[in-house]
Amino acid sequence: MSITSRYNNFISRFSPIRNFVFYLMLTTELLMAIYERSDLPLSTPSYVFRATFLMTMVVILLTEYSAKEWIAIGITAVFTFFCYRVCGNNDLLRVSMFVISCKGVNIKKALNYFFTVSFIGYAAIFVAALTGIYGNISITDYFGRSVGTETRYSFGFGHPNTVHSVLFALSMLVMYLLKDESRKKRKIAGSIILVLNILLFVFTDSKTGFFIIIFMLIGLIPSLLSDDEKPGIYYAIGVAVSGLSVVLSVVAAAVSQYAFENPFSFSAAIDRMLTGRIIAFYGNTPEHKGTISSWTLFGDSNSGETYFDMGWVRLFYWYGIIPGIIVTVILFILLYRMYRQKDYDTFVMLVSMFLYTIVEATFVSSYIGRNFMLMIWGAYIFLACREEKDAGER
Incomplete structure (x- = not known):
C-alpha cells in the first residue's frame, strides 16, 4: 500500500x-x-x-x-x-x-447553503436601509454619466451597481440550483428574475447589471424550451463572446491614454459608454495605474492598492500578466469541460461572468464569498482528474 x-x-x-x-x-x-x-x-x-x-x-x-x-x-x-x-x-x-x-464536498448542498446565507444577509441589508435602521437608501452623486449629478437607489449596498451585481449573482445561483429541475420550474424562476431585474433597474439605473441578467436569461432560453442536447454552435458563440471579453479589456487598457488625450476619438466614445472607465486608467493616478504599460509579469507591492471597475484589467494589473494568463486559460479549459459534459446552463453562466467582468470587478476580488462558481470550478477540475484516472485504468 x-x-x-x-x-x-x-x-x-x-x-x-x-x-x-x-x-x-x-x-x-x-x-x-x-x-x-x-x-x-x-x-x-x-x-x-x-x-x-x-x-x-x-x-x-x-x-x-x-x-x-x-x-x-x-x-x-x-x-x-x-x-x-x-x-x-x-x-x-x-x-x-x-x-x-472543494473536493469531496456535496456541491449541491454547499451551494444551497451558499444561497441561503447570502440571501438572508443581503435581504437584511435591504430591509435595514428600507426601514431606516441603517444604510443609505439612495445616493445623490456624479456617477460619470452625461446627465451630471443624479439620485440613484443603493438600498444600503454602498452603490447602485452593487445592488444589481448581487441580483445577478443570486440569479445565476438560483438557475444553477434548478438546472436539473423541470422546465416549468426553471421558466417560473426565470420569469421572476426578469421581473425583479426590471423593477430593480427602475431604481438603480444600473445598465450593466440589467443587461447582463437579460443576456444570461436569453442564453438560457434554449435550455428552458427543450432538454435536448444543444448544438455545438451555441458553445462556439459562447467561447467567442468570452474571448472577445478578454480582448476588449486588454485593448481598453492599451488605448486609455489615447482616449484621454483625444476626446473626440472612437475609443473616447466607447469610454463615455462605459462611464469613464477606460480613461480612468490613465487619468486617475499620476502613475497611470491600470494602463497596459503599468502591467508587470507578477504584479508589484502596490498594485493591489489601486481599485477600478474593469475586472479583466484588474486581474492582469493586480496579479500580473503571467498569473492573469494562467487564470484565463484555466477558465477557457473549464468552458471546454462544460461543453464536453454538455452542461449548457453552467456554460451560459460562466460566459455571462466573462462578459460582466469587462465592466465590473465583482468576481475579481479578495472576497471568496462573492463567487459561488469557485465551488463549481473545483468540482469540474476533480471531475477531469477522475476521468483521467478511469481512462488509465481501462
Missing part, C-alpha cells in the same frame, strides 16, 4: 471534522462578503482571511487526494505563494486552495 493510500485511510475517519471546518470557513467567507457590500465601516479583513485560509488548509489535509493530485496541489501552492511574495496580495493563494478544498 502506498503512502498516499495509507494517509487517505487514516484521515477518512475525520470526515465529520473536515465537513465542519469547511462549512465554518465557508460561513465566515460569506459573512465577510455580505458585510463588505453593506454601508457598514470596514477595516482591513486580513486577519479574518488568514483564519479562513488556515481552515482551508485543515480541510485540504483532511481530504483524500491521489499522489498526482498532491503533486498538482504542491505546484499550485508554490506558484501562488511566489505570486503572493512578489505582489503582497494573497488572493490567488487563498482562492486556489479554496477551490482545491
Whole structure:
C-alpha cells in the first residue's frame, strides 16, 4: 500500500471534522462578503482571511487526494505563494486552495447553503436601509454619466451597481440550483428574475447589471424550451463572446491614454459608454495605474492598492500578466469541460461572468464569498482528474 493510500485511510475517519471546518470557513467567507457590500465601516479583513485560509488548509489535509493530485496541489501552492511574495496580495493563494478544498464536498448542498446565507444577509441589508435602521437608501452623486449629478437607489449596498451585481449573482445561483429541475420550474424562476431585474433597474439605473441578467436569461432560453442536447454552435458563440471579453479589456487598457488625450476619438466614445472607465486608467493616478504599460509579469507591492471597475484589467494589473494568463486559460479549459459534459446552463453562466467582468470587478476580488462558481470550478477540475484516472485504468 502506498503512502498516499495509507494517509487517505487514516484521515477518512475525520470526515465529520473536515465537513465542519469547511462549512465554518465557508460561513465566515460569506459573512465577510455580505458585510463588505453593506454601508457598514470596514477595516482591513486580513486577519479574518488568514483564519479562513488556515481552515482551508485543515480541510485540504483532511481530504483524500491521489499522489498526482498532491503533486498538482504542491505546484499550485508554490506558484501562488511566489505570486503572493512578489505582489503582497494573497488572493490567488487563498482562492486556489479554496477551490482545491472543494473536493469531496456535496456541491449541491454547499451551494444551497451558499444561497441561503447570502440571501438572508443581503435581504437584511435591504430591509435595514428600507426601514431606516441603517444604510443609505439612495445616493445623490456624479456617477460619470452625461446627465451630471443624479439620485440613484443603493438600498444600503454602498452603490447602485452593487445592488444589481448581487441580483445577478443570486440569479445565476438560483438557475444553477434548478438546472436539473423541470422546465416549468426553471421558466417560473426565470420569469421572476426578469421581473425583479426590471423593477430593480427602475431604481438603480444600473445598465450593466440589467443587461447582463437579460443576456444570461436569453442564453438560457434554449435550455428552458427543450432538454435536448444543444448544438455545438451555441458553445462556439459562447467561447467567442468570452474571448472577445478578454480582448476588449486588454485593448481598453492599451488605448486609455489615447482616449484621454483625444476626446473626440472612437475609443473616447466607447469610454463615455462605459462611464469613464477606460480613461480612468490613465487619468486617475499620476502613475497611470491600470494602463497596459503599468502591467508587470507578477504584479508589484502596490498594485493591489489601486481599485477600478474593469475586472479583466484588474486581474492582469493586480496579479500580473503571467498569473492573469494562467487564470484565463484555466477558465477557457473549464468552458471546454462544460461543453464536453454538455452542461449548457453552467456554460451560459460562466460566459455571462466573462462578459460582466469587462465592466465590473465583482468576481475579481479578495472576497471568496462573492463567487459561488469557485465551488463549481473545483468540482469540474476533480471531475477531469477522475476521468483521467478511469481512462488509465481501462
